[in-house]
Amino acid sequence: MELKELIERYQTAINQVYRRVNLILKDKIHSDITTDQFSTLHYIIKNAKCTSTDVANEFGIGKSAVTAQINRLVDKELIERERDEEDRRVVYLHVTEKGVNFVNYTEKALYEVLGDYLKNFEKDEIYTFIQSLEKLAKIMNDE
Amino acid sequence: MELKELIERYQTAINQVYRRVNLILKDKIHSDITTDQFSTLHYIIKNAKCTSTDVANEFGIGKSAVTAQINRLVDKELIERERDEEDRRVVYLHVTEKGVNFVNYTEKALYEVLGDYLKNFEKDEIYTFIQSLEKLAKIMNDE
DNA sequence: ATTAAATAGTTCACCTTGTGAACTATATTA
DNA sequence: TAATATAGTTCACAAGGTGAACTATTTAAT
Numbered sequence: 241m242e243l244k245e246l247i248e249r250y251q252t253a254i255n256q257v258y259r260r261v262n263l264i265l266k267d268k269i270h271s272d273i274t275t276d277q278f279s280t281l282h283y284i285i286k287n288a289k290c291t292s293t294d295v296a297n298e299f300g301i302g303k304s305a306v307t308a309q310i311n312r313l314v315d316k317e318l319i320e321r322e323r324d325e326e327d328r329r330v331v332y333l334h335v336t337e338k339g340v341n342f343v344n345y346t347e348k349a350l351y352e353v354l355g356d357y358l359k360n361f362e363k364d365e366i367y368t369f370i371q372s373l374e375k376l377a378k379i380m381n382d383e
Numbered sequence: 384m385e386l387k388e389l390i391e392r393y394q395t396a397i398n399q400v401y402r403r404v405n406l407i408l409k410d411k412i413h414s415d416i417t418t419d420q421f422s423t424l425h426y427i428i429k430n431a432k433c434t435s436t437d438v439a440n441e442f443g444i445g446k447s448a449v450t451a452q453i454n455r456l457v458d459k460e461l462i463e464r465e466r467d468e469e470d471r472r473v474v475y476l477h478v479t480e481k482g483v484n485f486v487n488y489t490e491k492a493l494y495e496v497l498g499d500y501l502k503n504f505e506k507d508e509i510y511t512f513i514q515s516l517e518k519l520a521k522i523m524n525d526e
Numbered sequence: 527a528t529t530a531a532a533t534a535g536t537t538c539a540c541c542t543t544g545t546g547a548a549c550t551a552t553a554t555t556a
Numbered sequence: 557t558a559a560t561a562t563a564g565t566t567c568a569c570a571a572g573g574t575g576a577a578c579t580a581t582t583t584a585a586t
Contacts, residue, residue, distance in 0.1 A: 243498050244490075249513055255422075256520040258401065259443045274542070279398075292564060300402045305544050307565055312542080329552045329563040347387075355386050357522050361515070369515040370392055372508055377399040379500050417571065435535060448573050450536055455571080472534040472581045532583070542573075547566105554561070 261354075268349040273316070273342075280309055281318060281335055281343050289332045318342065404497075411492040416459070416485075423452055424461060424478055424486050432475045461485065 265275045273281075283298055284290055292306045299306075310333065313319040318339035324330035335343070358366060408418045426441055427433055435449045442449075453476065456462040461482035467473035478486070501509060 243501070244494055246501075246509060246513060247494055247497055249517065253513070253516045253520040254397075254401070256524060257516065258397070260520075260523040263443060276543070293562090300406065301543085302545060303564065304546075304566080308543070311565095327553070327563085331564065351387055351390055354390055357519065358386070358389075360518070360522050365515055366389060368511060370389060370396070372504070372512040373396045373400065374392065375503070376500065377396040377403075379503050380403040381399060419572070436533090444572085445574060446535065447537075447575075451572070454536095470534085470582070474535065528586090530583100530585075533581080535579085535581105537578075538576090540574085542571105544571080545569085547568095549566075550564085552562080552564105554559100556557100556559080 264353050265346070265350060268353070269346050273318075277309065277313060277318075278343070278346065280313065281339055282347075284319065284333050285335050285340060285343055288334060291330055291332060295333070313339075407496050408489070408493060411496070412489050416461075420452065420456060420461075421486070421489065423456065424482055425490075427462065427476050428478050428483060428486055431477060434473055434475060438476070456482075 262275050265278060269275070269278060279299075280295060283295060287294065287298075292303055292310065295310075296303045296306045310319060310321070314321065317336060319333055319335055322332045322334065324332060361369075405418050408421060412418070412421060422442070423438060426438060430437060430441075435446055435453065438453075439446045439449045453462060453464070457464065460479060462476055462478055465475045465477065467475060504512075
């Protein structure tokens with residue numbers, strides 16, 4: 241099989257999966273938040289006391305984009321900013337209790353749907369798949 | 384292993400791959416076009432004489448969003464609109480010669496980079512991976 | 527045959543997300 | 557102490573998305 245064909249099949253399939261997960265998320269997040277905002281919240285919960293710069297690096301976007309995003313989340317009282325007393329340039333981000341509850345709730349709903357899909361797979365198939373995916377991500381990140 | 388952990392690993396890895404492919408595309412497309420516009424062009428080439436509604440369905444977005452995108456591509460002379468003479472509500476889309484050349488050129492550059500990454504994988508590993516991915520996409524699409 | 531309903535696409539007002547340059551404030555180093 | 561680096565914000569601007577209202581056309585119903 242041709243490399244080109246493999247890549248096109250990959251692109252088509254990955255786009256469909258990506259879009260579908262997004263639609264499920266959108267469906268499960270009945271509240272007033274976008275999937276991007278959800279991802280940001282999720283990252284900040286998993287990486288407590290991170291900074292804007294961390295978020296910018298994680299998502300590969302500029303710091304000004306992060307400022308705007310954090311502003312929207314602060315407006316919704318899902319995130320709080322806290323300035324470092326040692327180095328007063330630094331601003332730490334943390335998710336409020338409201339934010340944590342919200343993410344937990346949404347995550348649970350999302351995982352139920354995804355879990356349903358995964359019933360169609362053998363355990364081994366899932367492991368192998370994720371291992372390949374992680375290998376690819378690692379290779380790409382290491383440049 | 385927990386379902387939750389599997390899904391989180393999947394999400395992290397898939398996001399990294401998605402972002403990296405986007406960065407490569409952005410890098411290879413030195414011209415004045417976005418990755419979204421590239422995806423649209425690519426789809427229209429692969430699906431000759433498709434309509435706005437087709438594009439909207441493929442990408443899971445509204446028709447008004449497609450109109451705006453097609454307008455941008457028409458402005459750049461990469462796409463042309465053609466009204467059906469039978470059913471005058473319908474507008475067919477096709478990519479101009481300029482557009483086709485542009486996509487071919489960019490695709491080639493992209494595939495070279497991706498091909499390099501794939502050298503780290505056994506052929507079997509790639510097939511298995513893509514088959515699992517396509518299976519997942521199919522299950523999700525069939526609802 | 528005429529009216530009602532469906533379909534394809536566009537326009538509009540509005541929101542989110544991104545960029546990059548210029549800026550403020552603080553820390554580091556030469 | 558002066559120059560430079562770093563963290564984050566602000567601003568003007570563009571792409572891309574939504575959903576409702578609209579035009580134009582075709583199809584279905586009475």
